[in-house]
Amino acid sequence: MLPLPFGLTALIAFYYYRRRELIRGTINAEQCLLTLAKQVSSLPSLLLFHR
Numbered sequence: 001m002l003p004l005p006f007g008l009t010a011l012i013a014f015y016y017y018r019r020r021e022l023i024r025g026t027i028n029a030e031q032c033l034l035t036l037a038k039q040v041s042s043l044p045s046l047l048l049f050h051r
Helices: 006-024 029-049
Strands: none
16 A cells, blocks of 8 residues: 555545445434544554554
C-alpha cells in the first residue's frame, strides 16, 4: 500500500464508509463520525505497539 498522509487516509476512509452506508440506505452521519473517530484514535496506539 502506498504511504499516504494521515489526514488524506482518514478522508478516504470516511468517503468509502459514507458511500457504503448510502448504498445500504442507512446513512447515519453522527454514527459514521463516531466510528471514524474511534478508528483514528486507536491508530497511533496500534502503530506504537507494532514497532
